[in-house]
Amino acid sequence: MNPLYIQIKKRITESLVGGLWHPGHSIPSEIELAQSYNVSQGTVRKAIDELAAEKILIRRQGKGTFVASHNEEHNQLRFLRLTSSLGDKEKLDNKLITFEKEKASNGLAKILGINNASTVVSIKRVLTFNEKPLILDLIKVPAASFRGLTPEKVIEKKGSMYRMYETDFGIQMLHAKEKIRAVTASAEAAELLGVSLDSPILSVERTSFTYDNKAIEWRLGLCLTENHHYATELE
Amino acid sequence: MNPLYIQIKKRITESLVGGLWHPGHSIPSEIELAQSYNVSQGTVRKAIDELAAEKILIRRQGKGTFVASHNEEHNQLRFLRLTSSLGDKEKLDNKLITFEKEKASNGLAKILGINNASTVVSIKRVLTFNEKPLILDLIKVPAASFRGLTPEKVIEKKGSMYRMYETDFGIQMLHAKEKIRAVTASAEAAELLGVSLDSPILSVERTSFTYDNKAIEWRLGLCLTENHHYATELE
DNA sequence: GAGTGGTCTAGACCACGGC
DNA sequence: CCGTGGTCTAGACCACTCA
Numbered sequence: 214m215n216p217l218y219i220q221i222k223k224r225i226t227e228s229l230v231g232g233l234w235h236p237g238h239s240i241p242s243e244i245e246l247a248q249s250y251n252v253s254q255g256t257v258r259k260a261i262d263e264l265a266a267e268k269i270l271i272r273r274q275g276k277g278t279f280v281a282s283h284n285e286e287h288n289q290l291r292f293l294r295l296t297s298s299l300g301d302k303e304k305l306d307n308k309l310i311t312f313e314k315e316k317a318s319n320g321l322a323k324i325l326g327i328n329n330a331s332t333v334v335s336i337k338r339v340l341t342f343n344e345k346p347l348i349l350d351l352i353k354v355p356a357a358s359f360r361g362l363t364p365e366k367v368i369e370k371k372g373s374m375y376r377m378y379e380t381d382f383g384i385q386m387l388h389a390k391e392k393i394r395a396v397t398a399s400a401e402a403a404e405l406l407g408v409s410l411d412s413p414i415l416s417v418e419r420t421s422f423t424y425d426n427k428a429i430e431w432r433l434g435l436c437l438t439e440n441h442h443y444a445t446e447l448e
Numbered sequence: 449m450n451p452l453y454i455q456i457k458k459r460i461t462e463s464l465v466g467g468l469w470h471p472g473h474s475i476p477s478e479i480e481l482a483q484s485y486n487v488s489q490g491t492v493r494k495a496i497d498e499l500a501a502e503k504i505l506i507r508r509q510g511k512g513t514f515v516a517s518h519n520e521e522h523n524q525l526r527f528l529r530l531t532s533s534l535g536d537k538e539k540l541d542n543k544l545i546t547f548e549k550e551k552a553s554n555g556l557a558k559i560l561g562i563n564n565a566s567t568v569v570s571i572k573r574v575l576t577f578n579e580k581p582l583i584l585d586l587i588k589v590p591a592a593s594f595r596g597l598t599p600e601k602v603i604e605k606k607g608s609m610y611r612m613y614e615t616d617f618g619i620q621m622l623h624a625k626e627k628i629r630a631v632t633a634s635a636e637a638a639e640l641l642g643v644s645l646d647s648p649i650l651s652v653e654r655t656s657f658t659y660d661n662k663a664i665e666w667r668l669g670l671c672l673t674e675n676h677h678y679a680t681e682l683e
Numbered sequence: 684g685a686g687t688g689g690t691c692t693a694g695a696c697c698a699c700g701g702c
Numbered sequence: 703c704c705g706t707g708g709t710c711t712a713g714a715c716c717a718c719t720c721a
Contacts, residue, residue, distance in 0.1 A: 216709060242687060253711045258688085266501075268683065274688045275718035292682050298627075389682040392533075394673035395630035395650040413630040413648045418677075438629035442653075445680050447527050447624040448503065451690060477706060488692045493707085509707045510699035 221250055222260035229269065229280060230424045236282035236379060240270070243278070269387065269424075283375055283386065292375065292389060292421075294443050295348065295436055303342040307371050310337040310405065312364040314356060324420055325355055325428050332356040336367060339405050342441075346406045349435040358384060358429065374430075375421075384429055389421040393443065402435050415443060456485055457495040464504065464515060465659045471517035471614060475505070478513070504622065504659075518610055518621065527610065527624060527656075529678050530583065530671055538577040542606050545572040545640065547599040549591060559655055560590055560663050567591040571602060574640050577676075581641045584670040593619060593664065609665075610656075619664055624656040628678065637670050650678060 225240075234240045243261065247254040261278055264270040271279045283291060290305075297303060316330045325333070333353045340348040352374065354362070359382055370377040378384045397411040406414075417434040436443070450458075460475075469475045478496065482489040496513055499505040506514045518526060525540075532538060551565040560568070568588045575583040587609065589597070594617055605612040610621045632646040641649075652669040671678070 218709075244687085255712085256710060259709085261688095272688065273719090275686080275720080277687060294682070387683075391680050391682065393628060393650065393678040393680065394676075395648040395671075396673075397648050411646070413632050415628065415630040415650075419682075436630075438631075441629075443628040445626050445628065447529070447626065447654075448622075453690075479706090490693085491691060494690085496707095507707060508700090510701080510705080512706060 217252055218256045218259040218263075221246075221252060221257055222263055224250065225260060225264060226269075226424060232383065234280050236280045236385060237284060239277040239279050267387070281385075283379055292386065292419075294445060295438075295441050296444050297342075298440055298442050304344075305371075306341045306344070307368070308339045308341065308346075309364055309368050310339060312336055312367065317353070317355075321353060321431060324431050325353075327355050327357070334359060334362055338367065347437050347441065349402050349405050350432055351434075352430065352432040354430045358382065378429070385423055386421050386429070387423055389419050392418045394418075396435075398435075406435070406437055408437065413438070417443070452487055453491045453494040453498075456481075456487060456492055457498055459485065460495060460499060461504075461659060467618065469515050471515045471620060472519060474512040474514050502622070516620075518614055527621065527654075529680060530673075530676050531679050532577075533675055533677050539579070540606075541576045541579070542603070543574045543576065543581075544599055544603050545574060547571055547602065552588070552590075556588060556666060559666055560588075562590050562592070569594060569597055573602065582672050582676065584637050584640050585667055586669075587665065587667040589665045593617065613664070620658055621656050621664070622658055624654050626655075627653045629653075631670075633670075641670070641672055643672065648673070652678070 225246075228234055228240075240246070241249070243254050243257050246257045250257065261270055261272070265272050265278075268281055271281050273279065313335045314332055315335050317325065317327060317333045319329055321333065322329045322331060327333075332355075334356050336350070336352040336354075338350050338352070339346050340350060356362075359378075361381070366377060366381065367374070375386045378386060394416045396414050396416045398406065398408055398414050400410060402408075402414060403410045403412065408414075415436040415438045417436060419430075419432050419434065420428055421430040421432075423429045460481075463469055463475075475481070476484070478489050478492050481492045485492065496505055496507070500507050500513075503516055506516050508514060548570045549567055550570050552560065552562060552568045554564055556568065557564045557566060562568075567590075569591050571585070571587040571589075573585050573587070574581050575585060591597075594613075596616070601612060601616065602609070613619045613621060629651045631649050631651045633641065633643055633649050635645060637643075637649060638645045638647065650671040650673045652671060654665075654667050654669065655663055656665040656667075658664045
C-alpha cells in the first residue's frame with residue numbers, strides 16, 4: 214500500500230482534475246482537509262508540500278493554499294525560455310498565419326494519446342518581439358479537447374495560448390518536454406521570419422502535459438537566435 | 449532569524465564544503481546529527497530533505513545518508529543532455545585537440561569570479577559517439593583551482609571531466625546554467641566535426657557551479673544535431 | 684482576535700539492510 | 703536482531719493576513 218500522504222495527494226489531485234477547486238481560488242485549509250480525509254494535519258501538509266513543489270498548488274502564509282493559475286502577468290511566459298541576450302525588455306506580439314483542422318498523423322496521434330486520424334487543430338503563427346519576427350510556431354492540439362477554438366480566439370489572446378487553454382477550456386499546462394536541434398531555414402521559415410534561406414534556426418519541439426501526464430499539445434518552434442538564446446538550468 | 453532547519457542545513461553544507469564528509473560516504477545518522485546540533489530529529493530530517501532534493505545528499509533507507517558522488521556509471525552523463533534521436537546505445541569517446549594556459553578575458557574572469565587576467569586552463573576536445581565526431585568542446589577552468597591538471601589526465605579520463613574534477617581535485621559539479629543558440633559551423637568546427645562549412649550547429653554555452661553557487665567551469669559545446677537532440681523538461 | 688500556513692518537538696510504529 | 707531512514711500523529715508555538 215502507498216504511504217498515506219501519497220493517497221491524500223492523489224485525492225487532492227482528483228479534486229483538481231474534477232474541477233472541484235478552480236485555478237486562482239483557495240482550497241480548504243489544512244485542518245479542514247485533515248478532518249475530511251481523517252488524517253492528521255501533518256499528513257495533509259506533506260501531500261500539499263509535494264503539490265506545491267510541483268507548482269500545482271501555491272501556499273500563502275496567513276491566507277491559505279491556492280490552485281496555481283497561469284493567468285498572472287509574470288506567469289505568461291513561464292514556458293518561453295527564449296530571452297534576449299542583451300537583456301532588454303521586449304514587446305511581444307502574435308501574427309496568425311494559418312488555422313486549419315486536419316487528421317492527425319500516426320506519430321502525432323501517439324504523442325497526444327488520441328485515436329489515429331482523429332481531428333486536430335493546426336495553428337501556424339509568428340511571434341514577434343519589438344515588431345521583428347522571432348519565432349515561427351506550428352501548434353497542434355486535439356480538436357475534441359478544444360471545441361470552440363477559433364482563429365479569432367488565437368488572435369485575440371495575443372500569443373498567450375496557455376492562458377487561453379486555461380480560461381476558455383479549463384485545461385492547465387503543468388509541464389512540458391522539449392527536443393532541441395539546430396537546423397537550417399526552410400523556404401517558408403526563411404520568408405516568414407525574414408531571414409535568408411539556410412540561416413541557422415533553433416528548432417524546439419515541445420509536448421505539453423496537464424494533470425496526470427496527459428499530453429495536450431504538440432508544437433514545433435523555429436527560433437532565431439542571433440540576438441536571443443534559449444536559457445536552461447541543469448540540476 | 450532563519451528557521452532552525454535552514455541553519456542546520458547551512459551547517460551540514462559547511463561540513464561538506466570543509467571536506468569533513470566525502471562523496472560516496474555516509475554522514476552521521478539523523479539521530480546523531482540531532483544530538484550534536486541539539487535539535488530534534490525532525491528538524492535535521494527537514495534539512496536533509498532539502499539537501500536530498502538538491503541532489504547534494506542521497507538517502508538510503510536502512511543504510512544511511514550519503515554524500516552524492518558522480519563517480520557512478522549512471523551518473524557519468526548527468527550533465528550531458530544530448531541524446532540519440534534513434535534511441536540507440538552509443539560508445540562515447542574523447543579526443544584532445546589542444547591544452548593551453550592563458551590569461552582570462554574580462555568577461556570570463558567575471559563569469560568565473562576570479563581576478564582579471566588570472567590564468568585559466570583552456571581545453572579543446574572532440575567527443576565522438578560510435579567513432580563519429582559529435583561535439584566540439586571548448587572548456588575553461590581557473591588554473592588556481594586545478595593545479596596539476598595535465599593533458600594526460602584529460603585523455604586518461606576519457607571524457608568524464610566532472611568525474612575527474614571530483615576525484616582528482618575534490619571539486620564537485622552541482623548544477624549548471626546553459627544558453628543555447630543555433631549557429632553555423634566555423635571553419636575549425638567544420639573540419640573537426642567533419643561537416644561542411646556553414647552547417648547548422650547547436651551552440652551550448654555552459655557555466656557550472658559547485659557548493660554555494662561558486663562558478664567553477666565555463667564551456668562552449670558545439671553539437672551536431674542531425675541524428676541527436678538536446679532534451680530538456682520544463683516545470 | 685480569529686484563522687491561516689510555518690516551524691519545532693517528541694514519540695510511536697513501519698520498512699529496509701546487514702549482521 | 704539492531705540501526706537506519708520513512709511515515710504518521712498530536713500538540714505547542716510563531717508569523718502573517720485580514721476584519
